[in-house]
Every structure is written in C-alpha cells, then in structure tokens.
Amino acid sequence: MGKLDGRVIVITGAARGQGEQEARLFAAEGARVVLGDVLEEEGAALAAELGPERARFVRLDVAVEEDWAALVAAAAEAFGKIDGLVNNAGILRFNALVDTPLAEFRQVLDVNQTGCFLGIRAVAPEIAAAGGGTIVNTASYAGLTGMAFVGAYAATKHAVVGLTRVAALELASQGIRVNAVCPGAVDTPMTNPAALNPSADPAASAEAARAVDELYRKLVPLGRIGRPEEVARLALFLTGEDSSYVTGQPFVIDGGWLAGVSPF
Numbered sequence: 001m002g003k004l005d006g007r008v009i010v011i012t013g014a015a016r017g018q019g020e021q022e023a024r025l026f027a028a029e030g031a032r033v034v035l036g037d038v039l040e041e042e043g044a045a046l047a048a049e050l051g052p053e054r055a056r057f058v059r060l061d062v063a064v065e066e067d068w069a070a071l072v073a074a075a076a077e078a079f080g081k082i083d084g085l086v087n088n089a090g091i092l093r094f095n096a097l098v099d100t101p102l103a104e105f106r107q108v109l110d111v112n113q114t115g116c117f118l119g120i121r122a123v124a125p126e127i128a129a130a131g132g133g134t135i136v137n138t139a140s141y142a143g144l145t146g147m148a149f150v151g152a153y154a155a156t157k158h159a160v161v162g163l164t165r166v167a168a169l170e171l172a173s174q175g176i177r178v179n180a181v182c183p184g185a186v187d188t189p190m191t192n193p194a195a196l197n198p199s200a201d202p203a204a205s206a207e208a209a210r211a212v213d214e215l216y217r218k219l220v221p222l223g224r225i226g227r228p229e230e231v232a233r234l235a236l237f238l239t240g241e242d243s244s245y246v247t248g249q250p251f252v253i254d255g256g257w258l259a260g261v262s263p264f
C-alpha cells in the first residue's frame with residue numbers, strides 16, 4: 001500500500017529539482033501525477049520514464065491563466081479527477097532592491113506569487129469536486145525572514161505563506177487542507193547554476209562548489225545543504241493522510257538554519 005494510492009496530484013515545476021523528486025516519490029507511493037513545467041523536453045522525459053499509467057506531462061507556464069485551464073482539462077481527460085496540487089514552480093533572481101529593474105521584479109512576482117494564486121484558483125474547485133484533498137505551496141526560508149539581495153523573491157515567498165493561510169481558511173469547509181513547505185538551501189539547479197552550464201571551466205566550478213559547501217557547513221547547524229528528496233518527503237507528509245489534522249501552516253525544512261535567526 002502506498003501513502004497516495006488512488007490520488008491524482010498536479011505538481012508544477014516538475015521537470016527538475018524538488019518538483020522532479022516530488023513526482024518520483026508521489027508516483028512511487030501510488031499517486032498518478034500530472035507534471036506541469038515550461039521545460040518541455042525534461043518534463044516529457046520524466047513522464048515517459050514514470051509511464052503513462054502513472055504520469056502525464058503538460059506544458060504549463062504557471063503565470064498564464066489559459067495554461068491552467070488547459071492543464072485541468074488534460075488532467076481530467078487522462079485520470080478523471082484531481083485531488084491534490086503541489087505549487088512548486090519558482091524562479092530566483094539576485095539583485096539589490098535599488099538595482100532591481102521593474103521588469104525583473106514583476107517577472108518574479110508573476111511566477112512565484114501569481115502562479116501560486118492561479119494554481120489554487122484553477123485546481124481547488126476540481127479538488128472539492130473530487131471530495132476534498134490537499135494543496136502544498138512552496139514558500140522558502142526567505143518567506144519567513146529577510147534575506148539581502150533577493151528582495152523580489154523574498155517578497156513573493158512571504159506572499160505564498162499568506163496565500164497559504166488564507167486558502168486554508170477559505171477551503172477547509174470543502175475538505176481541502178493547504179500548507180506550505182519553507183526550504184532553506186537545497187541542492188538543485190536553482191542553487192547550483194554551474195550544473196546548468198557544463199561548459200564553464202571545470203576547475204572554477206569545482207572551486208565554487210567547495211566554497212558553497214564550506215558556506216553551508218558554517219551557516220547550517222546540520223552542516224550541509226538540503227537534498228531535494230528531503231523536501232519531497234515533507235511534501236508527501238503534507239499531501240498524505242499522515243497530516244490529516246494539519247492545515248494553514250508553513251513548515252520549515254532547513255537543517256536548523258532559521259533556529260539561529262528566528263524572528264518569533
């Protein structure tokens with residue numbers, strides 16, 4: 001028996017990183033997964049690997065309203081219902097606030113914040129029609145405390161925590177629980193741009209990777225960066241019945257990092 005037997009779960013940003021690990025874990029736990037991403041080749045390859053009984057890839061830009069309508073229709077056609085959503089897609093841009101171009105600020109808001117809102121708005125009625133279920137939003141450590149040079153990103157992740165609380169209140173009566181994961185630093189292409197640029201000088205990449213390891217060894221009480229599989233296990237807990245009395249909460253998964261700077 002899997003923890004998600006019979007469930008149909010939509011996962012955004014599922015082509016790589018945390019979303020990919022969530023797709024793999026959820027499918028292994030018996031779910032059928034609908035994978036949405038702008039990375040068509042990688043998303044389609046993952047769906048093919050998981051198999052047509054288990055997975056479908058749908059091209060989805062989370063910031064585009066029409067894409068959500070198309071995803072909901074494709075999910076209904078493939079699997080007949082939707083009873084869970086993981087809003088995972090996100091982008092990160094580094095810039096001082098005073099140097100951030102308006103277009104960049106708006107782009108981060110469009111994907112991280114509006115994308116999460118559009119996902120809830122498009123999918124919650126489907127989940128309600130299926131008799132209830134779950135939504136897991138992906139916020140961040142930067143959604144709970146300040147972090148210099150990621151102003152747009154931190155603003156959106158605070159907003160995702162707020163959306164999570166409001167959605168939990170509004171959707172509880174329809175049997176929908178809504179929670180958020182708040183990862184610290186996790187080893188994915190988002191935090192490791194060198195992995196996306198294999199043509200970079202290997203010696204420079206190795207040196208950068210050593211510097212990053214050293215940074216996290218000092219910053220994080222558990223002494224290392226997180227793994228995307230670890231975030232996927234938290235998302236599984238919040239999607240499955242083990243969290244049946246849990247809603248409206250942000251869950252920090254950061255190796256203890258925030259404990260040292262807690263604003264609460």
Ligand SMILES: NC(=O)c1ccc[n+]([C@@H]2O[C@H](COP(=O)([O-])OP(=O)(O)OC[C@H]3O[C@@H](n4cnc5c(N)ncnc54)[C@H](O)[C@@H]3O)[C@@H](O)[C@H]2O)c1
Pocket residue numbers: 012013014015016017018019036037038039060061062063088089090091092111115138139140141182183184185186187188189190191
């Ligand atoms: N990696 C970290 O340290 C970290 C920490 C805290 C929170 N997060 C959050 O976790 C989530 C997953 O990040 P990740 O680390 O796996 O990064 P990643 O860059 O490896 O993966 C993000 C995925 O989202 C997809 N995506 C981007 N824009 C999209 C759009 N407009 N529509 C649909 N898909 C889109 C990308 O194509 C990619 O597949 C993000 O919301 C991110 O902000 C990551």
